[in-house]
Amino acid sequence: MTRDCDVIVIGSGPAGVSAAFPLTESGLQVLMIDRGKLPDVEPPESDFLSARRHDTGQWKWMVGRDFQAMKMRDAVSPKLRVPSLAYSFDGFGSGNKIKGENFITVGSLATGGLSNAWGCGVARFSSAELAEFPCSVSDMEHSYEVVSRRIGISGNTYDDLSEYFGLDGYAQSPIPMDLLHTQLAQRYSNKRIKLHSQGFRLGRSRVAALSEDISTRKACNLSGNCLWGCRRRSLYSAADDLPRLRQYENFSELPGFLVDGVTRGSRVWRVEGQDIYGVRRSIGAKVLILAAGTLATTRLVLRALKYEHAVPVLSSPTAAFLLWLPSLFATQRLPGFGLGQLSFVLALSTATAFGSTFSTTGIPVSEFARHLPWRRRYGIDILRGLLGACVVGNLFLPGHLTAGEARLNKDGALVVSGTFREAVVPLMKEAAQKLRQSYRRLGALLLPGSFTVGLPGGDVHYAGTVPMRTQPRIGESSPLGEIAGLEGVHVVDGACLPILSEKPHTLTIMANADRIGRKVAELQGRGVC
């Protein structure tokens, strides 16, 4: 058995590239393997509102030549209906043999993984949260900084969430808010003391979207195309990191390779799978870095371990709601940033909730109309009258509130199931009530019937299936994400997180991957400077 390279990184998403950087920089021969699906629908050419007014071909990116938006009509997230994002989700379940039972399972076979379609929310875990990690806090903090500076984060401002996000040291200035969010922020500054006492804090969202250019990626120009595809690449996708990795001679890629198993050879690990022509291949390396995304990684690990029991799945219960600002009733639709503009933290009786609010402009009105139990014609009329003064919000609870589990079935597929824990119903009720009260003080009405709790798995923040522990048992991983019983196989994506808080977790996954990458390089005798 021969060794084709020192390290194989499986997956080109945020975790994969974050681990690949320190490994590559240390001089190790790194091979990145991924299925490598690429975009096939052109995003809008002009800003969203101009395109909506003048582009006769807008149906191609709104509905899709193959009618993607209607094919995926019953999918929970509007993102799954966006034709230009279809490639990032396409074929994941069948390709990786992952099934959900009353649990939404989303993943990606695309270059850049799910970061092609993410909400760009970023946050640092607090010291208390990091205390659950079996590693030094300072290592994680260093990695947070490295990753944040690499991907570009905006939202740097001193506000009530500065500490919560903990990223202002490395963030660019915020992207300008729209009129509605500006008003919410203004009113909040007048009422904040009262709202604090109710457990509600508001601040700018910290997002991995640029307000200043970074090399070929350009600053956001408020085109409003966030959902449909940003031609300026203002929103971070792990695919944008690949050109930089390719500059290293010791970094190589094998795109079009779908991994279906890892096996132990003599002295090397072998990655088995099919290449782009459907031919079975096997590639050997001393160290494997699993970054295929939590669910796909979990399947690879459980198969390699021949582990028949269930492993836990953390996943944040979610909700969505709509706020109406009557005082801005006559507002025209204006272009603006399409992702989170303001975020809130809400202290609930037994948990903390986090959420952000978004402009409704870049989202199709159809997405709202179909949930409105009105005659469609008048539903559209009322939405046209009201949506201009509305913002849409989401809410996340900590991941342990979903009782999820994943196990291999007899056919080698990973079956994920789960329900919300009992505490979720009262917590959501409490959240809805507190949000209603808090936003009312900000002059915004939470529209009746709009607060909707999502389905288990709908957050797509899956984590903690093979959590890092100081003393890992079978089915767990070491502080370096190394699977107990599989020496040399390191998990660096969400699968190895020991906890999942209500915060956006992607940056933490990336920082952890960076940290593990560094340590693995050191163990291989190559320090990273």
Add this chain to the structure above:
Amino acid sequence: MRIVVTGATGYIGTRLMCLALKHNHHVTVVSRRQPASYPVDWIPWEMSSRAIELPAETDAVVHLAAKTAMSHEWSDQTEVMAARVLTEAAQKVRSKFIFVSSQTARPNAPTSYGRTKWRIEQDVLAAGGWVVRPGLVYGAHARGLFGTLVDIVGNAPILPAFVPAPKVQPIHVDDLAEGLLRIVEGSDSSCHTYALAAPKPVSFTYFLHEIASSRLRCRRMFLPVPTQLIMVLSRALERLRMPQWGIERLRSLFDLPVMETASDLNRLGIFLRPLCSGMHLSGSVRRRRVLQEGWALLTYVLRKPPGSAVLRRYVRMIDQLRDGEALGLPELLLRYPALLSLIGDSAWGDTAAQAEFSWRMDAATLLGEATPAGGDRFLGLGRDHGMFGRLYLVVKAVACEVIWRGLGTIGLPLVRVMLDRARAAL
């Protein structure tokens, strides 16, 4: 198989020839003129010819050639003789012989046309051949009697509605061709007279109305004309030995015996397409129904008629993602899409239909939104409503919703019946 077809350039003949070629049969055409642009053999033949030699390996002869208005130089006797010549030729090569006759064929038919057909039928059956009596043949490119009727309906603003209305049993020309080919291909050895036509007769007035509405998409007025009047006129003309100008043809129409066709259709295993479907040039009403549905839903959503591109997109979406069939919305709602507001969730008898309706409404909403007109309609782009304009919009929307909900509730039984009927009619 090797099939010989007479009258292959005629209305039925052309369609039969095409279908036979599609089924990979070898076709030999027996006619005066060589048929252009078909990969077939040709045997030149005049109806007045006394003899014909058919290819030795012939499996079946389908005799469609008949006296038409163009060939009035032949007498009825010529036609009878021609059939005999062909029957004998077929017997010589041990081939099946199929004669396409007429619904009017009877020994005591009011027209010589019907009597002649009957005489030929007798000869053919005696010689061990098959006889096919088609009903009123229609559809595809209008030729023959159907062509004449389409011309008349197209040109005359007012049409006669004969009282009492004669009944016709239509059959689409392609369904007839299918039936003929089944007889050709079939192993049925006992000779038989097949009656091929719609089992349920329709009134001639309805048939003309369908030509107007489904084929020509025009509206026509109908003036009642007593049948008796035509009979008297025809008899008078006959007695005066004056030209009949087609009135003779009408007499045979008034005198059509109703054929029992269900068992023969069953025996051949063919299903006739509905009249409204067959009236379209494409032979199918399906696409048009989906277009109508798309037009109505998109007009409802956009508050103005949709452009043709988005309408075609709707049809394509239904083809690709659904079964390609229309929902079956009532005519009234298709014509006045505002009335679609009458349909609430409870209006549908079954949940599957309700779910499909809401799917299609979502499809129309999304397709409508993804157009420049939709940008205006959904986002209010390109105009500033101002505070009061917007308030008016919202208040009006609420008021309309309340009113239509009320109407929908009051009219629920009626709406339900309408929806059920329209779907049953599909």
